[in-house]
Amino acid sequence: MFPKATISRFPMYFRVLTEYNHQNIALVSSEEMARKVGVTSSQIRKDLSYFGSLGIRGAGYDVAYLLAKIKEILGMDKKRRLAIIGAGKLGLALAGYTGLKQHGLEVAALFDIDQSKWGTTSGQLTVFPLTALASQKEELGMEIAVLTVPGAVAQTVANMAVQAGFKALWNFAPVRLVVPKNVIVQYEDLVVGILTLSHHLARKFG
Amino acid sequence: MFPKATISRFPMYFRVLTEYNHQNIALVSSEEMARKVGVTSSQIRKDLSYFGSLGIRGAGYDVAYLLAKIKEILGMDKKRRLAIIGAGKLGLALAGYTGLKQHGLEVAALFDIDQSKWGTTSGQLTVFPLTALASQKEELGMEIAVLTVPGAVAQTVANMAVQAGFKALWNFAPVRLVVPKNVIVQYEDLVVGILTLSHHLARKFG
DNA sequence: TACCCCTTGTGATTATTTTCACAATCTCAA
DNA sequence: TTGAGATTGTGAAAATAATCACAAGGGGTA
Numbered sequence: 001m002f003p004k005a006t007i008s009r010f011p012m013y014f015r016v017l018t019e020y021n022h023q024n025i026a027l028v029s030s031e032e033m034a035r036k037v038g039v040t041s042s043q044i045r046k047d048l049s050y051f052g053s054l055g056i057r058g059a060g061y062d063v064a065y066l067l068a069k070i071k072e073i074l075g076m077d078k079k080r081r082l083a084i085i086g087a088g089k090l091g092l093a094l095a096g097y098t099g100l101k102q103h104g105l106e107v108a109a110l111f112d113i114d115q116s117k118w119g120t121t122s123g124q125l126t127v128f129p130l131t132a133l134a135s136q137k138e139e140l141g142m143e144i145a146v147l148t149v150p151g152a153v154a155q156t157v158a159n160m161a162v163q164a165g166f167k168a169l170w171n172f173a174p175v176r177l178v179v180p181k182n183v184i185v186q187y188e189d190l191v192v193g194i195l196t197l198s199h200h201l202a203r204k205f206g
Numbered sequence: 207m208f209p210k211a212t213i214s215r216f217p218m219y220f221r222v223l224t225e226y227n228h229q230n231i232a233l234v235s236s237e238e239m240a241r242k243v244g245v246t247s248s249q250i251r252k253d254l255s256y257f258g259s260l261g262i263r264g265a266g267y268d269v270a271y272l273l274a275k276i277k278e279i280l281g282m283d284k285k286r287r288l289a290i291i292g293a294g295k296l297g298l299a300l301a302g303y304t305g306l307k308q309h310g311l312e313v314a315a316l317f318d319i320d321q322s323k324w325g326t327t328s329g330q331l332t333v334f335p336l337t338a339l340a341s342q343k344e345e346l347g348m349e350i351a352v353l354t355v356p357g358a359v360a361q362t363v364a365n366m367a368v369q370a371g372f373k374a375l376w377n378f379a380p381v382r383l384v385v386p387k388n389v390i391v392q393y394e395d396l397v398v399g400i401l402t403l404s405h406h407l408a409r410k411f412g
Numbered sequence: 413t414a415c416c417c418c419t420t421g422t423g424a425t426t427a428t429t430t431t432c433a434c435a436a437t438c439t440c441a442a
Numbered sequence: 443t444t445g446a447g448a449t450t451g452t453g454a455a456a457a458t459a460a461t462c463a464c465a466a467g468g469g470g471t472a
Contacts, residue, residue: 038382058438075408093299202281
């Protein structure tokens with residue numbers, strides 16, 4: 001089995017390859033990619049080797065082919081639809097975040113318990129009542145539930161998402177969720193990054 | 207030196223300790239914390255041991271004392287002020303994100319190159335022209351620059367932040383930045399989490 | 413005070429991840 | 443077709459991180 005960090009490097013590989021593709025560069029070496037991404041070339045070769053012999057010895061990697069492979073590995077060959085639960089600032093920001101669309105991810109609808117938020121938002125997205133989660137999941141073909149709700153209600157909302165049939169949760173609430181074994185949870189803690197910076201600042205400058 | 211992951215676990219420790227503190231629980235064992243955080247108790251003891259003998263053998267950890275220590279380690283004992291550069295959806299969402307304030311971080315101002323955005327936002331925050339970065343840094347005592355700008359201009363904006371005297375950058379643009387050695391960059395790639403989920407979905411269900 | 417119980421702190425061990433270094437083998441040119 | 447030059451793919455080694463297991467103390471009680 002490959003290291004967990006391997007998958008986390010693939011989005012970066014995807015982006016630089018997209019760039020090369022856009023520049024009509026057909027072949028690229030691991031050394032060249034490494035410079036751009038900021039990792040070692042052997043790291044890139046090792047990461048890719050977990051998924052087969054994807055390169056051409058003596059020549060490098062075929063940009064279009066590798067791009068297709070990475071899309072496949074990251075599940076980007078199929079369009080994934082997201083349900084954002086919690087139409088607060090963070091939920092709305094994610095709904096309008098272009099980075100998602102650029103990676104084949106589509107926010108299909110938002111959900112909130114607050115009646116005053118129901119209806120259509122600035123974009124062409126609709127905020128539904130939380131109770132409509134299960135029915136809209138089927139209607140819109142959503143697979144991933146994004147939890148942008150306060151920590152205090154995160155577990156309750158997670159239960160509802162599981163009940164509605166979601167098998168994957170992307171959780172922004174700073175809470176460990178208890179879910180059935182067949183449900184995947186990806187935790188996203190925005191505070192970790194900034195506090196890591198704060199720690200380094202404190203070390204260096206006090 | 208301690209593992210990088212050690213620091214990334216501290217925000218979670220901070221939160222559960224805050225909870226215990228709120229419940230007037232004075233003493234807590236690593237075993238008890240471990241259950242709540244979702245890591246092993248020896249992991250917690252090891253993490254804490256890098257910063258001294260913070261517990262009491264036979265009894266556990268003094269919640270208030272450990273909380274103070276963790277605040278110190280994460281640089282939360284001093285209020286850190288942030289400058290958000292890029293007053294788009296993500297920038298505005300971060301500006302209003304309560305999680306930051308809860309960890310002693312304060313967004314002091316926003317900056318944007320777009321004249322139509324200059325002025326006061328929904329909160330009591332002001333959006334300044336990008337050219338005011340250096341002067342406002344001194345005026346407002348900001349230490350950390352948050353880059354919520356498109357990837358294409360991220361390097362240019364980073365250069366301006368460095369020029370203005372920022373020693374720490376929190377970069378949301380999916381681009382590797384070139385900065386002087388004494389400047390710290392923390393990368394935040396929102397797409398990694400969701401594509402990790404997408405990968406697992408593709409593996410399990412196709 | 414003496415003893416028992418409890419939990420920390422930490423070397424030693426194990427597991428995981430990255431880097432090294434080079435054989436394998438592909439391309440290109442003559 | 444052959445040989446030179448390039449770059450992959452990958453075992454082995456090194457570095458990093460997590461877990462184990464237990465000695466070292468501290469707290470509480472009689």
